[in-house]
Amino acid sequence: MGDKEEYQNKKFSTRIISNSFSKKDVHGAINMPVYRNAAFEFFSSEEIANAFQNKIAAHTYTRISNPTVENFENKIKEASGADMVMAMSSGMAAISNTFFTLAYAGCNIVTSPHLFGNTFSLFKFTLADFGVETRFVDTNNLSEIEAAIDENTCAFFCELVTNPHLEVADLPEISKILKKKHIPMVIDTTVIPWCGFNAREAGVDIEVVSTTKYISGGATSVGGAILDYGTFDWSNNKRLTKVKPTSDMSAFAFKLRREIARNIGAQMDPDTASMQSLGLETLELRFNKMSASAFELSRFLSEQSNVVKVGYPGISSSPYYDLVKKLFRGNPGAMLTLNLESKEACFDFMNKLQIIRRATNLFDNKSLIIHPESTIYGTFSAELKKAMDIDETLLRLSVGLEDVNDLKSDIIRALDIL
Numbered sequence: 001m002g003d004k005e006e007y008q009n010k011k012f013s014t015r016i017i018s019n020s021f022s023k024k025d026v027h028g029a030i031n032m033p034v035y036r037n038a039a040f041e042f043f044s045s046e047e048i049a050n051a052f053q054n055k056i057a058a059h060t061y062t063r064i065s066n067p068t069v070e071n072f073e074n075k076i077k078e079a080s081g082a083d084m085v086m087a088m089s090s091g092m093a094a095i096s097n098t099f100f101t102l103a104y105a106g107c108n109i110v111t112s113p114h115l116f117g118n119t120f121s122l123f124k125f126t127l128a129d130f131g132v133e134t135r136f137v138d139t140n141n142l143s144e145i146e147a148a149i150d151e152n153t154c155a156f157f158c159e160l161v162t163n164p165h166l167e168v169a170d171l172p173e174i175s176k177i178l179k180k181k182h183i184p185m186v187i188d189t190t191v192i193p194w195c196g197f198n199a200r201e202a203g204v205d206i207e208v209v210s211t212t213k214y215i216s217g218g219a220t221s222v223g224g225a226i227l228d229y230g231t232f233d234w235s236n237n238k239r240l241t242k243v244k245p246t247s248d249m250s251a252f253a254f255k256l257r258r259e260i261a262r263n264i265g266a267q268m269d270p271d272t273a274s275m276q277s278l279g280l281e282t283l284e285l286r287f288n289k290m291s292a293s294a295f296e297l298s299r300f301l302s303e304q305s306n307v308v309k310v311g312y313p314g315i316s317s318s319p320y321y322d323l324v325k326k327l328f329r330g331n332p333g334a335m336l337t338l339n340l341e342s343k344e345a346c347f348d349f350m351n352k353l354q355i356i357r358r359a360t361n362l363f364d365n366k367s368l369i370i371h372p373e374s375t376i377y378g379t380f381s382a383e384l385k386k387a388m389d390i391d392e393t394l395l396r397l398s399v400g401l402e403d404v405n406d407l408k409s410d411i412i413r414a415l416d417i418l
Contacts (some may be wrong), residue, residue: 001119006303007303010220011196012195012284012407013081013281013283013285013369016173017281018353019071019074019078019183019262021071021073022067022071023067023325024073024337027336027405030050032068032071032072032274032277033067033409034043034063034271034274035063035067035068035268035270035365036270036271038062038063039061039070039341040058040059040060042058046299047059047127051116052235053310054246054258056251060273060303062267062269063267064173065267066267066269066273067270068274068277068397069087069268069269069270070271071086071273071277072085072087072268072276072277072280073085074224074255075138075277075280076106076227076280078328079193079195079283080194080196080199080207080379081194081200081229081231082199082228082229082412083228083229083253084227084230084249084250084253084257085226085228086225086253086256086261087211087223087224087225087267088154088223088224088226088228088261088266088267088268089214089223089224089266089267089268089269089272090222090223090266091188091190091195091208091209091210091211091212091223091224091381092118092119092210092224093224093225094208094209094224094225094226094264095119095122095188095411096122096126096207096209096266097226097260097261097266098126098206098265099122099132099154099157100260100264101239101240101252101256101260102154102155102184102186102239102240103106103127103132103239104131104132104154104238104396105131105132105153106131106132107132107133107152107154107238107239108131108132108133108134108135108150108152109123109127109133109154109155109156109157110122110135110137110145110148110153110155110156110157111133111135111136111137111156111157111389112137112138112139112158112162112167112169112403113136113159113389114139114159114167114388114389115159115161115163115388116159116163116188116376117376117377117380119159119188120388123157124384127198127309128262130137133297134152135148135153136387138383139158139174140167140169140176141156142172142173142177145166145174145177146181147176147180149177149178149183149395152238153181153183154183154184154238154239155183155184155185155186156178156183156184156186157186157187157188157205158188159187159190159191160185160188160189160191160192160197160295160404161191161313161333163190163191163335163396164311164335164337164372164394165360165389166311166312166313166318166320166335166336168313168319168320168324168327168332169271169353170198170323171187171202171203171204172202172326172327172391175202175203175388175394176203177386177409178203182236183250184205184237185203185204185205186204186206186207186208187199187206187207187417188207188208188210189207189208189209190205190209190214190362191214191332191335191362192215192217192328192332192333193283194327194329194333195283195284195287195329196287196332196333197327197329199229200229200231202327204229204231205228205229205231205232206226206227206228206229206232206252207226207227207229208225208226208227209224209225210223211224211225212277212365213362213363214279214283214287214290215276215279215280215283215288216275216276216279216281216287217276217279217280217365218279218364218365219361219363219365220275220279221271221272221276221278222276223272223273224268227257228250228252230250230252232250232252234251236335236352237251237257240252240255243255244418275319286363286365286401288330288336289401290333290334290363290399290400291314291330291332291333291334292330292331292372293334293399293400293404294333294334294335294336295312295314295315295316295397296401297407297408298310298311298312298314298315298410299315299413300408301336302315304339304412304415305342305413306341306345306415307338307415308341308393309338309339310338310339311336311337311339311394312332312336312337313332314331316334318407320391334362334399335362335365335396335397335398335399336396336397336399337394337395337396338397339393340393340395342393343371343374343392345393346371346393346394346395347368347371347391349395349415350371350395352392352413352414352416352417353369353401353411354410354413355367355373355407355410356368356397356410356411357369358370360375360376361398362398363400364398364400365400365401366398366400366402367397367399367402367403367407368397368400369396369398370396371394371395371396372390372394372395373385373391373392373394374392377390399412
């Protein structure tokens, strides 16, 4: 067995931790140093000219690339199996840069109305001002997806598990439609990391992730990533058909790295990359504990008389229970929802909690709870909230690393005194 094959056969955490530097550190450091600088010196005029003209591989300016960021990207490649990874300053930067690469005036995006608030706003308002149409469909209805696609569709997009609706799309079946229509599948997989889901096997072409969540290792920093699996033929894509990439990059990756990301300037900084590289090394351990606790809490909440409804794709009452078994390894993440009798009851319950924090974000080491209708979607009109099925009686709970029995006690105390 060759070294490469042997390395690829290593388990998830080993692949990440064993990932080597692109260049040997002069001091033999086993953690990538933080290259906290803007520019890089060259030995000759000819060398720097060749670097700027992409004739040699070299770092020139941190807005374009940086050794610490590159090391983080390589770790994600090992974790995911992607062909190309680009680290961004946030999850929204990953989504926006992806669609600035794919979209053009007169094109359309097919997606679900059940999206994170800022993602919905990007499609509905920001991209619309540039002449991009968004077609909202029920992603559980395959015929509706197919009917929405036409010759100007630049991509299909959805969240792997919708936030906060907790819907799960049947990506392998959707992929069959998209391949027939020559449309790329772009998926936000933030809710289930690579140790729990294989994007390539599910038919994903481009993956976007908020690395702020599981990967950062306790919400230490804000970041995002774009992953290209090299599975899509861009020769038929209206935006990218004229792009002439190098042999080691797809047309999408070439357009993104050589033009879009450079011109927009939303790349990840080296300090963030360093912190998130360390977070990535413990990802599997934290995900397994958090998602196991989420599963246990969802069953526990289902037994409470003053909880109207519990949402978690991994419990048998979920309509996505069978699909979850097909798509994911183990429990489907650390996010769950609960509905109480009224908005007022939701606020009262949140105010009584002592361990669970009232804060936004997902998959921090600490458990976090939020009322989406009044916060994430708080500035949206009543009409838009209705179109997005945002329920004022719903709470979103991100389960952290605390002892699950302590979380149960905190919840019981808050429920009992409503």
